[in-house]
Amino acid sequence: xxxTAPVVAFDQxxxxxxxxxxxxxxxxxxxxxETVALLxxxxxxxxxxxxxxLGLKQPDSGSVRLFGTGPREAIVAGxxxxxxxxxxxxxxxxxxxxxxxxxxxxxxPYRPTEVLSRAGIAxxxxxxxxxxxxxxxxxxxxxxxxxxxxxxIVLDEPTxxxxxxxxxxxxxxxxxxxxxxxxxxxxxxxxxxxDAIADRVLVLHRGRxxxxxxxxxxxxxxxARRIAFDxxxxxxxxxxxxxxxxxxxxxxxxxxxxxxxxxxxxxxxLYGLGVxxxxxxxxxxxxxxxxxxITEAEEARTSx
Amino acid sequence: MLNTFASxxxxxxxxxxxxxxxxxxxxxxxxxxxxxxxxxxxxxxxDKVDGTGLTVATYMMVSMASFGALTAVxxxxxxRIAKEREGGWVRQLRLTTLPGHGYVLAKTAxxxxxxxxxxxVVFVVAATVKDVRLDAWxxxxxxxxxxxxxxxxxxxxxxxxxxxxxxxVRPITMITYFGLSMxxxxxxxxxxxxxxxxxxxKWLPTHAYAALGQAxxxxxxxxxxxxxxxxxxxxxxxxxxAWLYRKDTLxx
Numbered sequence: 001x002x003x004t005a006p007v008v009a010f011d012q013x014x015x016x017x018x019x020x021x022x023x024x025x026x027x028x029x030x031x032x033x034e035t036v037a038l039l040x041x042x043x044x045x046x047x048x049x050x051x052x053x054l055g056l057k058q059p060d061s062g063s064v065r066l067f068g069t070g071p072r073e074a075i076v077a078g079x080x081x082x083x084x085x086x087x088x089x090x091x092x093x094x095x096x097x098x099x100x101x102x103x104x105x106x107x108x109p110y111r112p113t114e115v116l117s118r119a120g121i122a123x124x125x126x127x128x129x130x131x132x133x134x135x136x137x138x139x140x141x142x143x144x145x146x147x148x149x150x151x152x153i154v155l156d157e158p159t160x161x162x163x164x165x166x167x168x169x170x171x172x173x174x175x176x177x178x179x180x181x182x183x184x185x186x187x188x189x190x191x192x193x194x195d196a197i198a199d200r201v202l203v204l205h206r207g208r209x210x211x212x213x214x215x216x217x218x219x220x221x222x223x224a225r226r227i228a229f230d231x232x233x234x235x236x237x238x239x240x241x242x243x244x245x246x247x248x249x250x251x252x253x254x255x256x257x258x259x260x261x262x263x264x265x266x267x268x269x270l271y272g273l274g275v276x277x278x279x280x281x282x283x284x285x286x287x288x289x290x291x292x293x294i295t296e297a298e299e300a301r302t303s304x
Numbered sequence: 305m306l307n308t309f310a311s312x313x314x315x316x317x318x319x320x321x322x323x324x325x326x327x328x329x330x331x332x333x334x335x336x337x338x339x340x341x342x343x344x345x346x347x348x349x350x351d352k353v354d355g356t357g358l359t360v361a362t363y364m365m366v367s368m369a370s371f372g373a374l375t376a377v378x379x380x381x382x383x384r385i386a387k388e389r390e391g392g393w394v395r396q397l398r399l400t401t402l403p404g405h406g407y408v409l410a411k412t413a414x415x416x417x418x419x420x421x422x423x424x425v426v427f428v429v430a431a432t433v434k435d436v437r438l439d440a441w442x443x444x445x446x447x448x449x450x451x452x453x454x455x456x457x458x459x460x461x462x463x464x465x466x467x468x469x470x471x472x473v474r475p476i477t478m479i480t481y482f483g484l485s486m487x488x489x490x491x492x493x494x495x496x497x498x499x500x501x502x503x504x505x506k507w508l509p510t511h512a513y514a515a516l517g518q519a520x521x522x523x524x525x526x527x528x529x530x531x532x533x534x535x536x537x538x539x540x541x542x543x544x545x546a547w548l549y550r551k552d553t554l555x556x
Contacts, residue, residue, distance in 0.1 A: 054399055058554070075399060082399045088391025092321045104313030105400040144396065 005068030007032055007152050007183045008053060013062035015048055015207075022048040024207035025062070030185060032151070035178045037194035038187040040204035041295055046187045047085065049204065050156050053185075054082055066152065074152075078107030081150035083141045085157045085187075091130035095121055098129055099143050106148030118176075119143035120169060134161025142170070146177065153177055155186040159193065171197055195287040205295050206302075215287050222290030225263040227270075229277035230254045239273050259285075311406040314397075318414035328380055333422045336372030337429040340364055343491070344434055354495045358521055361434035363493060365426060366517035369450050371490040372422030374510065377415040377458035378481055385411060385465025386473040389552060404553060408545070412458045419454050423447055438521065445520045453513045456534055457484075459541035466548035484510040509537035 008030035015023040022045045030036055040046045051057040052064050055071030066074035074080050090098060099116055103109040116122045121139045124132070132140065138161055145153055158174075159167045171193065178184045188194055194201050195215045203211040203218065211218050224247055231254055241249060245262040256277075260266040263282050270277060285293065322328060347360035356363060388394050397407055427443065430436040438446070460480070468476045485491060487501070488510025494502050505511050512530035519526040 056395060056398060076401050078401065080399070084392055084396055084399070086392050087396045088388060088393040089396070090317070090321070090388070090393055092324060093317055097317055097320065101313050101317050102400070105402055107401060141396075 005065070006030060007034075007067060008185070009063075009065045010049075010053075011063045011065075013052060013059045013064055015052060015057060015059050021207050023052060023059070026207065026209060028202070028209065028212075030152075030183055032183055033178070033181050034200050035175075035184045035198050036186070036200045036202060037198035038185060038202050038204060039189075039191065039194055039291060040187075042189075043206075044204040045207035046204055047156065048207070050082075050084075050154060050185075050187060054080070054154060076107075078148055079151045080154065081106075081145040081148065081152070082154040083145035083156065083158060085160070087141050087144075089129045089137070089140065089144075091128070093129055094126050095129060095132070095140055095143075096125040098140065099125075099147065102144040102147035106150075108149040109147055110149065112147075115143050115147050118173060119146065120166075120173070135163060135166045138162055139166070139170070142173075150182070152183045152185070155184070157187055157189065159188070159190065167193075191286070191288040191291055201287070203291060203294055205298050210298055211294055216284075218294070219285050219287060219290040222285055222293040224259045224261055224285050224290075224293065226283045226285060227258040227260055227263055227266060227281070228283075229256055229270075229280040231256060231275055231277060240270075243269050243273075311402065311409055314402060314406060314410040315413045318410045319417055322380060322414050322418050325380075329418070332372060332376035332379065332418055333425055336368045336375065336422055337426050339371070339491075340368040340426055340429060341433065343368075344430075347434075349435065353493045356493075356495075356518060356522065358518065359436075361430060362436050362438075362521055363518060365430035365434075365436055366446065366450070366521060367490045367493075367514050369423045369426040369446070370453070370510070370514045370517060371485055372426055373419040373450055373454035374457050374481070374485065374490070374513075376419035376422050377412070377454045378461040378464075379477065380418070381411045381415055381458065381461040382464035382468075382477045383473050385462060386469050389466070390469055394552075398553075404549075408462050408549065411462065412455070415458055415461070416451070416454065420447075420451055423450050439523075442520055442523070446517050449516050449520060450513075453516060453534060456509055456513070456538045456541060459538060459545050463541050463545035463548055466545060466552050484508060487511075488514065490514055507533060509533055512537075 006029045008028065010026045010028035013023055013026045014021065026049065038046055038049065048057065052059055053071065055075065064071060067079055096112065096116065100112045103112050103115060116125050119139050119142050121136065121143060124136055129140065138158060142158060145155065159170055162170060174184060175197065199214060201213065201215050201218050202209060211221055213221070235251060235256065237251065240256065243258070243266050245260045245266050246258055247261060248259045250257040258266065267282065344361040344364040349359060351360045352358065353360055353363040394407060398404070424447065464473065464477055464480065487505050488508040489505055490510055494505045494511060497505060512533035515530045516526050516534070
């Protein structure tokens with residue numbers, strides 16, 4: 001039965017702190033093998049969602065199931081490896097000792113030396129845990145989350161404090177985990193990470209799921225592709241502003257930048273104006289801009 | 305079975321850490337013996353503590369062994385637990401197979417391992433330097449009673465660790481520690497206190513704790529009141545620790 005159950009299933013989950021609804025009727029299903037990014041502005045409910053998922057907090061209503069069981073049962077069965085954002089660690093012990101403990105605590109452990117080298121911390125194995133840089137500490141936390149053969153790996157802001165090189169190495173390791181058929185769920189505020197790594201992106205806003213799809217689908221949902229071109233001579237703004245599917249326009253000097261929900265139609269109509277656009281470029285919005293567009297639209301909708 | 309094994313890994317690591325902490329080892333293992341020599345060092349072999357029939361050295365040996373055990377189980381844990389709770393280590397452990405009480409168990413067990421040498425070292429110093437002589441059964445019974453009795457204060461340490469946070473935990477631990485040590489008569493016999501203070505002191509768990517050892521030295525049964533004070537204290541501290549622990553767990 002557990003083999004067919006979804007990896008994660010949130011059913012109408014709500015959690016409030018006093019007046020603030022941190023998570024508000026959340027429905028969510030994660031399937032095996034997915035790499036899922038959880039995005040959201042600060043206070044969107046990302047941390048609460050992960051706490052609920054891991055059984056660190058209990059929902060006020062609704063149910064959270066992992067592999068068809070409660071979170072605690074799934075953890076005890078060794079199916080979940082997790083890394084918390086500011087996950088404190090035992091101090092005054094060495095990296096190797098702490099990793100060995102994590103292996104001891106896992107029902108399906110890997111060898112500690114294996115875990116150390118995979119997380120890229122073999123060379124700092126004898127260092128005291130409280131004497132590490134931010135990036136090194138993150139790698140140790142990652143090692144703790146991958147000490148055994150878990151089916152689901154949950155990472156809260158895993159690359160905070162890492163420099164660019166370390167971050168790339170980290171994601172390469174992470175991809176190996178995903179390639180072995182594991183489900184990986186990570187919260188991040190680096191949108192380029194979500195864009196590059198996740199095959200599914202969840203956008204959380206005020207405790208509700210605002211968007212759920214591939215990075216490309218999220219960008220499409222945000223609408224809008226960017227069209228940029230140069231025009232010679234004096235630019236007549238009126239006809240440009242009247243172009244179909246246009247959502248915004250910016251003219252500076254001879255350069256015109258347009259956002260459109262249907263770039264094909266807009267460009268077609270542009271040629272119909274009888275102008276000669278040069279250096280025409282049509283590009284999609286980055287995930288970051290899409291994310292901003294989606295959350296801003298929601299802000300605007302809920303505030304009026 | 306698996307969970308017992310899991311707890312063992314953490315106990316081992318807690319112990320390694322405790323044994324690595326020189327300052328902690330000095331204060332819990334050597335300091336009580338040093339204090340014993342300072343207090344009882346100048347006393348003659350016939351100097352008695354009023355109303356006990358015990359020499360100053362014999363009497364103070366139990367006081368200092370109890371004090372050492374108290375230090376080992378109370379000082380380390382309360383502050384560590386508070387710090388690790390705040391830092392998120394306790395949360396991280398909750399994402400492992402370690403059962404919820406495994407953390408508290410590991411802390412208590414590692415403190416108990418450190419408290420044993422702190423008791424024995426005081427005994428050895430008292431026997432070699434101050435010629436304290438007791439029967440074999442008395443040495444064994446003393447070690448067992450003081451060691452087992454330290455569980456009462458281990459529970460108190462855990463309770464404080466779950467009660468206080470941040471800057472508050474150290475002063476609370478210190479006040480509790482010094483208050484219980486001094487008023488309980490671990491540093492000087494309570495018979496030297498004014499009467500009103502003696503009336504308070506005899507209800508303190510530390511006083512009952514040392515009285516247990518002194519009863520063994522006098523080869524008599526312990527007072528029922530002392531046993532009752534220790535039992536009630538244990539129930540109170542352990543119950544409080546369990547309640548605070550559960551509250552903390554729900555809060556996450």
